Amino acid sequence: MGIPGEFPYDAGLHPGGYSTRLWTMRQLAGLRSAESTNERFTYLLGMGETGLSLAFDLPTQLGLDPDDPAADGEVGRTGVSIATVDDLGTVFAGIPLDQVSVSFTINATAPMLLAMWIVVAEESGVDPAALRGTLQNEMLKEFLARKAFIYDLDTSVRYALDVVEYCMSSLPGVNPISISGGHAREAGADAALEVACALASVDAYLGGMVDRGHTPEAVASRFSFIFGTDMELLKEAAKLRVARRRYAERMRDRWGVAEPRAMKLRVQVNTFGSALAYQEPLNNIVRATVQAIAAVLGGTQSLHVCSFDEAVQTPGPLGARIALRTQQILAHETDLARYADPLGGSHVVEGLVDEVGKEVDGWLQRIEDRGGIAACIRSGWLEGEIEELAFQDPGPTVGVLDPAPSPSASERQLLLAESHTTTGGRRDVVRASCxxxxxxxxxxxxxxxxxxxxxxxxxxxxxxxxxxxxxxxxxxxxxxxxxxx
Incomplete structure (x- = not known):
C-alpha cells in the first residue's frame, strides 16, 4: 500500500485526504429550458452543493438549433437546450461565475460551449481567466461508446485539442478535457477495461498535444478523468487506486514526466445509471449510496450521485435533493472523511488492486498491439469486446424480477411528483446576421x-x-x- 500524497498516489492525492479538503459535490442538472435549469442550479446551491454540472439536450450535443427539423422531438429532453450565448447567460443568471466551478457535460460541441461560457463571463463583468471548472470535451469515447459526434474522428479530436490548447494559454482555472473510462463501462466494459480505455486515450490526446509543440508536463497537469462506480463496493474503490497508480507510472515511464501535478489522476466519479432499476425505485437510493461510498473510499475529487428517479425521467427536485443529501450525510454524519486512507493496509483491497491491475495491463497491451485506441475504435475491435462483456452483466436484480415488474400506482405517483414535463418540441431561434x-x-x-x-x-x-x-x-x-x- 502506498502513502497518501506520495507517488504513485494510489493511496490518494493529498496527505490529509478529505480531512483537509472534502470532495466537490457536483450534481448533474439540465432541464428543458435555460430558465428551468437556472432555477434548479439556484435550488441546489441553496442546499449546499459546492459545484455545478450542466447537462445538455441531444440537439445541443449534436450542433442542431432547436428549430432544426432534425431536432424535432428531442429539444430539452435529456438536458438544457442551448442555441445562442443568451441561452447560456440565462442558465447562469445571478450565479457568480468567478466563485462557482462549473462542469460542462459536452463533447462534440465543447468548443462552441466554451466560447459561449467565455462571452457570458465577459458580459457579466467576470474576467474569463477567473473561470473555474471542467469541459468533458472527450471525443474518443464518443466514437467508442456514446456515438454523439458531428465530424469524423480525426477532425473531432483536432477540435478537442484546440480546446485544450486554448485553455492552456488563456484559462488557467479550467480543466479542458475529462478523459473518460466511465462511458465505456456504462456501455458494458468491466472495471479493468474501463480504466484501460481511459489510460489508452491519454496517450492519444497527449501525443496530439506533444505534436503541437507542448510538453507532456504542461498538458498532463490539465487533464482530469471520469470514472463510475458500480455495486462491488471494495472492487470499485480498488479500481480507483489502480487507475491512479497506473497513470502515475505511465506518466513517469512512458512520457518522462517528473512534475507531481502531471502524474496525479484527478477524477470525477458518477454513480452508474445502468445500476438503477425503474421497478421499486426507492431501492435506487440504496444502490446510489453504496456506489457513492465506493467513490469516497476510492478517493474521488468530485462526485455526482444518481437520483432514485433517474431510471425513468430527468431527476425531479425530490430526487435531486435526496442525491445531494446522500453526499452530505456521507461527508458530515459518518467517519468516511476522517481518515486520509481508510482502506490502507487491507489485504482484501490490496488483492483486488493486484487483480484489477493485471487485467488493466492486459487490456492496455492488447490495445497497443492493435495500434492504439484510435485504431481500435476504427477497426471496431474494441467496441466488439465491450459488447461481449455487456452480455455478462446481469444489471440490477433485487426487486426487478418480481411477477409485477412495473412500478405500482403509488410508486409512479412518487416518481412523477415535482417532475418537470418535457414536450421535446421545437422552439424558434432568432439568427443574427454575422x-x-x-x-x-x-x-x-x-x-x-x-x-x-x-x-x-x-x-x-x-x-x-x-x-x-x-x-x-x-x-x-x-x-x-x-x-x-
Missing part, C-alpha cells in the same frame, strides 16, 4: 488554425450553435476527401 465572423471561423477551420478565437468572435455576434457547427464542417469534408482520394 457573415464576416462565420467566414473567419470557416477559414480558420480549413487552414488548421485554432478555432477558438474565431468561435468567440462569432458567439459575441450571436451566431447560433447550428451556424457555428456548419461553419466548421468544411474542415471535416476536406479530411474525408483526403481519406477517400
Amino acid at each position: 457573415p464576416a465572423e462565420l467566414d473567419r471561423l470557416r477559414a480558420d477551420a480549413l487552414s488548421g488554425n485554432n478555432v477558438l478565437p474565431a468561435l468567440i468572435e462569432a458567439v459575441r455576434a450571436r451566431a447560433t450553435i447550428g451556424q457555428l457547427c456548419a461553419a466548421m464542417r468544411p474542415a471535416a469534408d476536406d479530411q474525408q476527401a483526403a481519406l477517400t482520394s
